[in-house]
Amino acid sequence: MNFGMVGRILGTLLLIEALILAVPLLVSVVYGETAASAFAWSIVITAAAGLVLTRIKPGSDTIKAREGLLIVTLGWAAAAVFGALPFFFARAVPTFIDALFECTSGLTTTGATIINDPEALPRGILFWRSFSHWLGGMGILVFTLALLPAIGVGGMQIYKAEAPGPSADKLVPRLANTAQLLYTVYLGLTVLAVLALVCAGVPLFDAVLLGFGAVGTGGFTPYSTPMGSVGGSAVPWALAVLMILAGVNFSLYYELWRRRWSSLGSNSELKVYLGITVLSAALVTMNLVRSLQYGWGDAAKHALFQVSSIITTTGYSTADYSQWPEFSKAVLFMLLFVGGSAGSTAGGIKVIRLMVAAKLVGREVRRMLHSQALVPVTINGRVVPQETVASIASFVFLYLGLFVAGTLLVALAGTDLFTSASAAAATLGNVGVGFGLVGPGNSFSFFSGPVKLLLTVLMLVGRLEMFTVLVIFTPGFWRQA
Template identity: 50%
Template sequence: MNYGIVIKTLGKILVLEAVMMIFPSAVSLLYNQHDKVAFAITITVTGLIGILLSRFPAKTNTIKIREGLTIVTFAWILASFFGALPFFLSRSVDSFVDAFFESVSGLTTTGATVIDNVEVLPQGILFWRSFTHWFGGMGILVLMVSILPALGVGGFQVFKAESTGPITDKIVPRIKDTAKILYTIYLSITVLGTVLLIIGGMSLFDALVYTFGSVGTGGFSTKNLSVGAYNSVYIDIVISLLMLVSGVNFSLYYLLRKKKWREVLGDSELRFYLGVVGTSVLLIAMNIFRNVYGSIWEALRYSLFQVSSIITTTGYATANFDEWPTFSKVILFLLMFIGGCAGSTAGGMKSVRVLVLLKMIKREIMKIFHPRAVISVKLGQRALSKDTLDGISSFFALHMFLFVLGTLLISLDGFDLITSSSAAAATLGNIGPGFAAVGPIHTFSKFSHFSKILMSILMLLGRLELFTVIALFSSKFWREDI
């Protein structure tokens, strides 16, 4: 293990985080609120520690698989720790556990909160909460598009196999070029979203906050009633589209820039993702029409928004969907597991994995009728390797195991099955709200410190694609030179 390059890289990431904190600090100074002291202390501490670590000597600048996985895991843990300081020092939360939970939720773009009344928070803290979504989303894009496909974690070779976007075979040095392309697209969508929301009547501050949450697929809000507080059809549609766009593989936008429309339209995962969205919207709209809403257009409006929010794992709400009929809630619960596309800021298991799993089920059914036939699982025109299929199957098994284990441990707090299971699904899948006691009008403040730490771990595991973190607990990982 090249510990030098690991420590050095982690130091640079902390310096970057300190620089990012300048923006909410500026907001705090602009509004002359008490949280400016918390930001000043945090920026100084984070920046100094980052500078010291970044000067750590390294044997070489080569980052192999082991170093890559270690950096990815500890980058999110350290960023979450230092990102929690503004919440804690400004007394926006009651304990450091709450601050850490809020920070992890932000940087993993989950959007689950322990703050019961966000409307009393100072503007600097409100800005930082949502900015962590945007900042975390930047890191997630490079993780999804460059690092994981190159490492082949959890069947992520499937993404590398089909996508023809700016994907690299090596972590360095071309990762910088990849990041530059991705961030240009990311920033462009952010600017467009902000402008559209301002046109809809939002202030610049709110427009930025909700764009950060939508593009980063996070879901932190400035209102206790989330997006529903605005009661605007225009804002609902704009944010719905922003969430859906952000749930798409960002490499496809690179192809659009190259005017490769045929490749984009032929992308298997995109077609599956849009198909699931369209089907879910129609099914829920038909179910809540007359049962909840008197107009079919109103039913479609709320259905579109909530389906977009849940499948992209953003977590915004325009209605208390926990009061919808059971049929609609079951669909939303299933969408929590599917998630957005690989190569996006969305969480969940990813649409491409679910698509491949369905194709594998179809193959097994076909084998019953044609036992001697050799049937391959294809994505587009390319047959997937056994290693890729095994990786996806293992990922699904591990995801479900962690979901069940999380549900079991969270239930120790005395909550009912729906609350415990949806809390586990919402944190592991990086969604945010769940059902019952963690529904869209509730928060996670009522859980014990044990459960909050557990759910913070689930958020990190889900965001880092499970195996990225799990691998660090293997003795083989530390012994062999990989």
């Protein structure tokens, strides 16, 4: 293991984070807030730690897969620890555990919050809170579209057959070019989001924060209640469309840029993702009209918004859906596990994995009827290698296992079952909002410190595709170093 290179790269990441913290510092200065000092001290501490780490001499300039996994895990954790400093120094939260929870929730694009009254926060803290999940979304794009396919974590090597573009492994041959292309698309969607929200009647500052959340699928808002009354009547429709766009595999936007329209029509994951979204919204709409006497227009608006919010793991809400009929709540609860497309900023299991898992079940049923038949699992007419199928099946099994374990541990602290299951699903899937005591308009502040730390770990593990984090705790990871 090249620990020197790992330390040097982590130091560089911290120096970059120190520079990034200057942006919310500037916001605080512009608004004349005392929170500016919290950002100033955070920058000094983060930069000092980064400088110390960058002075470590690497054994060589080589970075292998093991070093990459360690850098990703420690990098996200370190960014959360140092990014939590402004929350703590500005006294936006009572304890450092709360600050760590809040920043981890931001960087992992979860959107679960400790803060009960965001309206009382300084503008600089509000900006950093939302900016963190926008930055986390940027990081996760390169992580999922460039690193994971190369090392095959959780079946992500399926991109070698599924992802469109000039290269079978990446959008473009080099990581730097991949990042540049992805960030261009990401920034473009963000500008589109802000402009759309401003045109819909949202104040500019709020539009920027909500745009960060919609494109990064993060879910932090500057409001303590569901935002059904924010801006004009077009806001929920605009946000729903933006969230759906953010849940699409970003490699498809490369295809649009190259005017390869046929790639959209032939992409099976896109069809299933949009199909689940439309079907779920239609079912919830009809249930709301039938059970709550909603008008068709209002029912469709709230249903599409909430379905889009949860399937993309954004976590916004325009209404208190905990008061909706049981069938509608059941549909939304199931969507907590689905997630958006692979290669997007969304969390969850991901549509492509569920497609492979469903086809695996179908294959086993057919093999029971025809024991000698060879029935391959195919996506878009291509056979998925058996090792990829096994990896995806393992991922789904581990995901559900961690959900059950998380539910039991939260319930062990005395929390009711529905809230415990919702909290585990919302953090592991990076959704940020659930049901019960963690439903819309509620916060996670009532949990004890140990439970908050558990949920913080679930957010990080879920965001980094589980195996990326868990593998570093295996003896073999270090034995082969």
